[in-house]
Amino acid sequence: MSKFLAASFAVLIFVVATLAHTPRYTKRSNPSEYAVLGNILQVLDENGLTTFLDLAFKTGVAETFEANISPLLGIPLFAPTNDAFADLDPNQFNNLLNNPQKLKALINYHTNSHLPQIISAIKVEANFLRTNERTVQETGASNEPIRYNKYGKEGEILTVNGALRLKTLNASNGVIYVIDRVLEIPPLVNSFFEVLKRNGNFTILLAAFTDVGFVSRVTTGPFTLFAPTDAAFKRLPHDVLGYYFTHPDEFLVEVIRNHWVSGTFYSRGLTNGPIPVFSGGTVDVGVSSGGITFGGANVIKADLTSTQGVVHVIDEVILKTNKNMADAYDYPDNNKQRFY
Structure with a gap:
């Protein structure tokens, strides 16, 4: 064997041996390289989203993240940070870990990966950035609602069911939206009234809705409800x-309308200043x-997602509004008409 062939054979053996012992996720000095080269699993690993990654492997969902598909038709993924998982109630988290079916449903809810291109990465980003549009509602796993909202002067604050999008990471087979909280899977029947029934302590407010006929007359929204407790x-x-x-028809209906706002304003979308309500x-x-x-x-519990918008729980009843400020806002009559 010539020296050239012997040297070539030695190089080949070295390369094969090196590839055989290369770790599944190779750390790179420049994480941005993964925006072009890495698949979703690699990008999650490189950016320290390890709790979500571990749960994806635990539930078998990670197999989907290895799919070799175009990023434009790829997997849109909402990945909570490690801190977001750490913020969960320990008992709630342990219950999830001990219930494989619920845990898999939760991870799937953050991916939408099994849907037949209902939500693509490019479509989600377009919805975030669309001009003059506050709320876009798409369908997630098992048809639960997912709300994408933009707030701020330039739409720079982006939320997913109220969770703040911290940054966007591109991968070879999709896009990852890093969010600051773990999304909860809402029930399929999830009107404002169902939200209040499940959370308790709203019997008086629900009775008021019934007395003025709102249960059957309020349409889909989107709305924001500031809900006073029984206390x-x-x-x-x-x-x-x-x-x-x-x-009820003279005064109670107006008090209730003091708590309803047109549009979906999660806590991240609320700012200092007056906001128009449906009482005028x-x-x-x-x-x-x-x-x-x-x-x-005081808002004592925020961001309860509903198919009609979002509910914030408050500790006082709002009996009066800034009536003299109403004329300063463009408050279309059609908003009132579709509310009651």
Whole structure:
């Protein structure tokens, strides 16, 4: 054997041996290389989204992320950070780990990967950036609603069911939207009224809806509801509360409309200042490091996703609005007509 052939054979043996012992995910000095070269699994690993990656392997969903398909028709993936999983209630997380079926459904809900191109990476990004459109509702795993919202002057704040999109990562077979919370799978029947029934402590508000006929007359939305708890109603003087309920068409209906807003405003979309409500006036919103207020009431639980929009729970009933501010806003009559 010539020296040239012997040297070539030695190089070939070295290359084969090296490939055979190459780790599944090779770390790169420049993570951005994965935007072109890596598949979804590699991009998740390189960017430290390891909890989601481990759960994807645990449930078998990871096999889908190895598909060799065009990124334009690829897998749109919503990947919570490790901190987002750490923020889950420990008991809730352990229950998920011990229930393979629920855990797989949760991971699938974050992928939409098994749908026949209902949501493509390019379509999701286009929905995020579309001009003059606040809310886009698409269909996720098992037909649950997924809401993509843009907020801010330039639409720079992007949310998925209220979770903040921290950044976008491109992969060879799809796109990854890194989000700051784990998405919950909403039930298929998930109107505002169903949300309130499941969360409890809203019997008085639900009774008010029934008295004024809103349960059967409110349409799909999208709306934002600031929902006072039973405790909030009970803090009203007894005679005041009784008066409203004995005059539903005159006064109770207006009080309820004080809590409804046109459009889907998750907590990330709320800013300081007045916001128009369906009673015709405006209510002041306050946003600070200490929390969110609506007409002086504290938002004690935010971002309950519904098929009709989003619900924020508040600790006071809003009896009055800034009526004198109503004329400063373009508040179309057709919004009111489709509400009641």
